[in-house]
């Protein structure tokens with residue numbers, strides 16, 4: 662096990678969602694199909710300002726392509742683009758509020774985050790899902806509303822997760838020192854980008870998601886294991 666030697670103990674933990682705190686299967690087998698089913702009805706709401714903004718952004722990114730067709734293409738390729746992510750967030754809102762969707766976080770997540778928060782760490786989210794979608798996921802979990810654990814939610818407005826400039830923009834906006842921040846994600850390309858921006862990083866390789874552990878970064882199978890690697894409290 663690689664220990665956290667030579668590095669400062671993190672004061673901030675920035676967390677990815679899919680594959681880190683939430684099973685990939687929940688996103689791909691529950692959330693994405695739900696959005697795909699409800700998207701056509703939503704697109705018909707021309708007086709909805711989010712829908713109007715999504716349509717305008719889609720036309721800008723794919724001129725000449727009908728919006729519904731372009732959004733389908735993006736869904737087919739799991740494209741991380743802001744208009745699709747905004748629209749998916751809007752679709753899921755109704756599902757969460759009506760009790761059809763409940764986020765099934767990994768069991769170690771809430772106890773570990775509570776222990777980190779109690780120890781004075783700042784917790785924040787960085788996901789390709791829109792800020793609204795992130796707040797819904799953590800607002801409607803099997804353990805209830807856990808959004809108060811987080812101080813900030815960052816999405817694609819800060820840039821793509823595989824670009825180091827996005828992490829620099831996040832730490833600048835939040836007023837954090839990069840080396841104080843630990844970024845947790847299942848995706849090696851995201852860790853590399855965060856590392857380039859001076860953040861500490863750890864890959865969360867969940868056996869349930871069959872995440873392939875990388876070779877260049879610290880790897881943990883859960884947040885609890887990451888806690889032990891970085892000298893943080895481990896929770897219940």
Ligand SMILES: CSCCC(=O)C(=O)COP(=O)(O)O
Nearest residue numbers: 677678679788789790794795
């Ligand atoms: C937070 S909403 C659900 C996740 C999602 O839409 C997505 O694209 C996954 O993004 P992540 O950056 O959390 O891997």
Ligand SMILES: [Mg+2]
Nearest residue numbers: 677679680847
């Ligand atoms: Mg992920």
